[in-house]
Amino acid sequence: MRVAVLAHEKFPDRAKTAVGLLRYSDYEIEAVLDRDNAGSRVSDFVPDVQDAPVVAGMADVPEVDALVIGIAPIGGGFDESWRPDVTAALERGCDLVSGLHYFLEDDEEFARLAAENGCDIWDVRNPPDDLTVAKGVADRVDAEVVLTVGTDCSVGKMTATMELLEAARERGADVGFVPTGQTGIMIEGWGTPIDRIVSDFAAGAVEEMILERGDDHDYLFVEGQGSIVHPAYSPVTDAILHGSMADRLVLCHEAGREVVHGYEEFDLPPIDEYVDLYEDLARPVHETEVVAGALNTRSIEDDETARGAVETYGDLLDAPATDPVRFDPDEVVDALL
């Protein structure tokens, strides 16, 4: 599918969805819309992902099948300055894909234009309405379930999951991906946004995904969210930990992170406390173990220092560790398969 990705004024650093799609999705991305960077190319900013021109608006986009909203502003609202591009896309017959909390299909103008031009609107964050409580049966699937958990939000859990998934598949392992957030869902074309599910049904929504895919693969890699000690997002983390009944955990961390992102008065506990907490909390529902670590070293410039940080992290975990974007993931993949 050929798509254009809207990331006005935020590409690439504050457009985590756009960058995730460029890096991991099967979409053919024909253009990125960012009026602040029009005339440049993706490769001017982000190496090692598919390249595309950065353009000012839909008028400069070649023929595409869909327009994807590639930014997720705080609060998830729709920015009215994007409206001309969205209506232009619909008038050209393009489908819409969006992970905003504001559902595009509920917008009167977009709904009307979509109907007139035969376009589909996929609001990724609009959850299915047939969800219910978990039954505690996710461990009955054939697949071994591997879950990335974190010391905080925004430490790179989705990236780690995708990198380890690709490395495992390169070895010939049959691995399915279970996305739990908007970017993962767009990449996979399937999945449930756990942060949008009412808390009574959140573990059940995870379980349902495990049951749906768990007998089709030898392994399922589940994308984690948040952190179990986050002042706001821990219920999402907990729902994924208990709902997935994960067999193995990968603890993801960002080098140098010492306080909770956006909640700076909260210190992160020591790494070994995370290991105990995740394992102890999981155990009564399903015994599990932190078998590996993924350290995001993007803040460290030279490779040697980064390697040292990874080594220290592995020692703290007493398990193999890597930065799967920067270094060889082999030892970590060994621990997962």
Next chain:
Amino acid sequence: MRVAVLAHEKFPDRAKTAVGLLRYSDYEIEAVLDRDNAGSRVSDFVPDVQDAPVVAGMADVPEVDALVIGIAPIGGGFDESWRPDVTAALERGCDLVSGLHYFLEDDEEFARLAAENGCDIWDVRNPPDDLTVAKGVADRVDAEVVLTVGTDCSVGKMTATMELLEAARERGADVGFVPTGQTGIMIEGWGTPIDRIVSDFAAGAVEEMILERGDDHDYLFVEGQGSIVHPAYSPVTDAILHGSMADRLVLCHEAGREVVHGYEEFDLPPIDEYVDLYEDLARPVHETEVVAGALNTRSIEDDETARGAVETYGDLLDAPATDPVRFDPDEVVDALL
């Protein structure tokens, strides 16, 4: 307000909302609807609460202002066998109060009948729509925050909270009540159903209640939900633990309970593991301590055996314990104030 309470086929043991209302609410309960027990009285089953006849359906109910749905089945669905009673109530001009996940106001027939007969429908579990993420500031209120946590769902957390609240108020303590579930909300006429809040905002919804009431009282007693190791409901528990930033915890348990209610293949961990888990999970957000225990001894007939069970429970906790329904709560109240 005079009400009838619907509890078909489940009164009293599986009708925890009905029993909670009989025990703690200011409603004048004129009848309990349970077709399996029609012809009996509440006092045949439950001592020490307001008495009322148990009837087969609305036809046998005297004049009332409202029909309250007094059962909360797993999943919170509406049982179609209740429809004739609900429509009969609306046709008589009664309001509806319901804590089901299925919103009665969204039911076409109920909405139409309510409009025709001037009835209000209060879906207690229908949350406010202006919620957002927690900021991690619940500890800034003047009140000491006391939270009841549990080893499982349906062990008597709400009952313990209400009993300890009454005992504390009898001593002259200025204690506010923070309800987090349907029964508590019905009793208090205020509160947010945390199990119905999207998981991203669940801790924030708790925090908002603490901020709203926390400077008006010396103490806030927060009603806990579920259990931190429940296969389905743990995200709700976690949201309340982290969102409330509780200063003191009361661990609630039912004597003899060994497996998760409704999930019998899951063993409950030993009591001391719960203490560690709740304290360890809370600590990175807000340091707290299990300072007392509440043991529900309803399954034990003779008082001496029950007293022994309470004593053993206190020893396991290394803290004062009581069955606040059956025995003196003094030592436990001492630990909370």
